Amino acid sequence: MVGSEPAGAEGISDAIAVERTLAGEREAYRVLVERHSRRVYQLAYRISGNAHDAEEIVQEAFLRAYQKLEQFAGNANFGTWVYRIAANCAIDRMRQRKNEEAKREPVSSPKEDGLEVDPITQVRDPRPSPERLAGSVELAARMQRALEELTPAERTAVVMRHWEGCAIEEIAAVLKSSSNATKNTVFRAVQKLRRDLEQYAAPRRAAGAMETKL
Amino acid sequence: MKHMTEEELVAYRDGETKGREASAAHLQECAECRVELARIEAVYAALNAMPVPDPGEGYGQRVWQQIAPRLPAKRPSWWGRVTRGYAVGGWFAPGRLAAVGAAAALVIVAFLVGRGWKPVAPAVQATDAAKVRERVLVVAVGEHLGRSEMVLVELAHMPLAQGHKMINISAEQQRAEDLVEENRLYRETARESGDAAMAGTLDELERVLLDLANSPSEVTPAQFEAIQKRIEAQGILFKVRVVRQGLDEQKRKNGAAPEHGGARPGERNKA
Numbered sequence: 345m346v347g348s349e350p351a352g353a354e355g356i357s358d359a360i361a362v363e364r365t366l367a368g369e370r371e372a373y374r375v376l377v378e379r380h381s382r383r384v385y386q387l388a389y390r391i392s393g394n395a396h397d398a399e400e401i402v403q404e405a406f407l408r409a410y411q412k413l414e415q416f417a418g419n420a421n422f423g424t425w426v427y428r429i430a431a432n433c434a435i436d437r438m439r440q441r442k443n444e445e446a447k448r449e450p451v452s453s454p455k456e457d458g459l460e461v462d463p464i465t466q467v468r469d470p471r472p473s474p475e476r477l478a479g480s481v482e483l484a485a486r487m488q489r490a491l492e493e494l495t496p497a498e499r500t501a502v503v504m505r506h507w508e509g510c511a512i513e514e515i516a517a518v519l520k521s522s523s524n525a526t527k528n529t530v531f532r533a534v535q536k537l538r539r540d541l542e543q544y545a546a547p548r549r550a551a552g553a554m555e556t557k558l
Numbered sequence: 559m560k561h562m563t564e565e566e567l568v569a570y571r572d573g574e575t576k577g578r579e580a581s582a583a584h585l586q587e588c589a590e591c592r593v594e595l596a597r598i599e600a601v602y603a604a605l606n607a608m609p610v611p612d613p614g615e616g617y618g619q620r621v622w623q624q625i626a627p628r629l630p631a632k633r634p635s636w637w638g639r640v641t642r643g644y645a646v647g648g649w650f651a652p653g654r655l656a657a658v659g660a661a662a663a664l665v666i667v668a669f670l671v672g673r674g675w676k677p678v679a680p681a682v683q684a685t686d687a688a689k690v691r692e693r694v695l696v697v698a699v700g701e702h703l704g705r706s707e708m709v710l711v712e713l714a715h716m717p718l719a720q721g722h723k724m725i726n727i728s729a730e731q732q733r734a735e736d737l738v739e740e741n742r743l744y745r746e747t748a749r750e751s752g753d754a755a756m757a758g759t760l761d762e763l764e765r766v767l768l769d770l771a772n773s774p775s776e777v778t779p780a781q782f783e784a785i786q787k788r789i790e791a792q793g794i795l796f797k798v799r800v801v802r803q804g805l806d807e808q809k810r811k812n813g814a815a816p817e818h819g820g821a822r823p824g825e826r827n828k829a
Contacts, residue, residue, distance in 0.1 A: 368632050368775075377625065385617065389610045399613075403625050410629050487608050496719030505572065506605060527569070535567045538601050 358422040366413055377406050380423050384430045390503045391434040393492060402441055405430035427508070431500055431518045438496035490540035497521075498533035505530050562591045564598075571598055631774070631787050656803035693809070695747070700755075700805035702740050706763055707798050713770070714789055716782075725782045735771040738764060759801050766794045 356364075356375060364372035381402055388401035409416075409426045416425055491499055497519050504510040504518065516526040560586060562570070570581045585591055613620075709730055716725075745760035766789060773785060789795065 366632060370626075370629055370631060373629065374622045374626070377622045381618035381621045382613060385613050386610050388606070395611060395613075402621055407628060408619060410625075410632075413632070418753060465784055484609065491608075502605075506602060518750070530572070531565050531568050534598065534601065535564065537605070538598065541601050541604050542597060 362413065362422055364417060367409070373410060376409075376426070380426055381406070383423065384427060387427060387430055387508065388434050390491075390507060391496075391500050392438065393488060397434075397437060397441075401430060401433045402432045404437075407503065408433065428514065428518055431504060434516065435496045435500045438499070442496065457472060463556060480527065487541060490537050493536055494533050497529050498536065501526060501529045502533040502537070561588060562594070564594070567591065567595050567598055568790060571595060571602070581804060593732065641673075654704040696805050696808050698720065699744050700802055700809060702737070702744060703763075703798050703802040705733070706737050706741070707795065707802060709737065709770075710766070710789055710795050710798070714786055714795065716786075724778060726776050727773065727782070727785075731771055731773060731775055734767045738767045738771055741767060756801070759797050762792065762794055763798060 356372070358376060358379070361372045361375045365376070384402050384405055385398055388398035388405070389395065392398050392401060405426060409429050412429070416422065491502075494502065500518060501515050504515045505512075512523050512526050512530070515530070516523050519526055519529065521529070562581060566577075567579060569576075570578065570585075585595065713727070713730055716727075741760055741764045745757055745764060748754075748760060749757040769788060770785065773781070775786070
């Protein structure tokens with residue numbers, strides 16, 4: 345593969361790589377894939393909550409991006425564009441998974457602690473993840489479960505908003521929703537997270553002591 | 559004092575600009591709302607603690623290896639090349655000229671279709687304008703067939719160099735791709751004009767050109783031989799030559815005696 349790559353391909357800009365790909369030089373697309381995969385993986389993992397789905401989402405996102413590359417506006421940022429496609433893939437995958445699970449098991453069984461089990465937990469990566477090896481096992485597990493409590497739209501919205509700092513309009517485009525509805529989605533997600541995480545994240549007394557400085 | 563709602567606090571925290579000054583002023587005054595905001599902030603801070611496994615340095619390469627076999631070859635459309643203007647080879651590069659040729663074909667066809675080209679019975683109610691239009695089409699289709707014939711002849715007679723593992727046919731493939739677009743326009747025009755024989759020949763030619771355009775740009779000797787055999791088996795070169803010679807003859811007649819309508823394409827294509 346190295347032998348067939350165009351000279352200096354690694355150093356070319358995203359815009360040139362897109363242009364060359366569109367001109368039929370498939371190897372140019374490799375540059376884009378290698379450059380953006382890790383960041384797309386982070387998004388995919390945060391939305392899906394497990395490594396297996398995250399990897400599938402990354403592949404699907406780059407395949408879709410390749411198919412739609414003709415629609416990509418040259419003056420846009422490829423990273424942002426593929427990122428949005430990945431968010432779409434992630435939300436599609438989560439919705440599909442929920443639908444499949446709903447058909448298989450219409451009534452979800454509550455866990456001992458009263459929290460419902462999200463279908464995604466059933467395909468969670470069995471390998472020990474870093475948080476399980478680290479000290480804050482309980483908080484990490486709670487957080488994971490709190491995120492799993494969110495609907496696919498809520499989870500996608502909160503991930504894009506919080507971790508990626510995406511504008512409401514960008515999130516609305518992914519969710520195929522209006523700006524106002526998207527704001528509500530973000531708000532609902534934060535409400536649910538507060539309900540599930542607040543006692544672990546910041547006990548009331550501690551919160552009172554750490555007033556936000558304005 | 560009316561406290562801020564949770565929704566307002568979340569919006570403020572997320573950078574909402576609407577009513578921001580009023581919210582900031584309220585928070586300056588209200589300790590309860592500041593505590594509430596701190597709690598929301600703490601939830602976000604907890605989210606930041608969520609670890610994401612690092613897939614590793616070589617992850618991008620792994621992704622590429624997994625998806626590369628599933629990526630179809632990209633073939634830029636002639637229209638895309640004309641409009642996109644990508645910087646490969648300049649405006650007069652061969653591929654671009656072919657694209658311009660295809661665009662010109664579109665204009666010619668649009669002109670002729672718009673004016674109601676009726677080549678099947680031009681002699682019946684021939685007008686000077688109709689004759690001019692037919693002559694334009696005869697020349698355009700004749701040249702298109704000439705270019706197609708040239709590509710097919712080159713492929714049919716391309717020698718197989720000994721010891722070469724792969725044969726590069728990207729130039730022929732590119733030309734075939736451009737010709738497909740032109741061909742489609744002429745075929746549609748012929749069909750709409752009722753010239754079934756011409757439409758049939760162009761349809762056969764289009765399949766051969768498409769087959770070539772969709773081949774890999776580098777083929778093994780065995781694949782190359784298969785392409786040559788397909789061209790030969792369909793007898794398309796012979797059919798194209800016959801039609802083109804008919805058109806050439808008509809072109810000469812048109813040039814020599816413009817007052818006559820020329821040969822009927824339906825008859826011409828029976829050869």
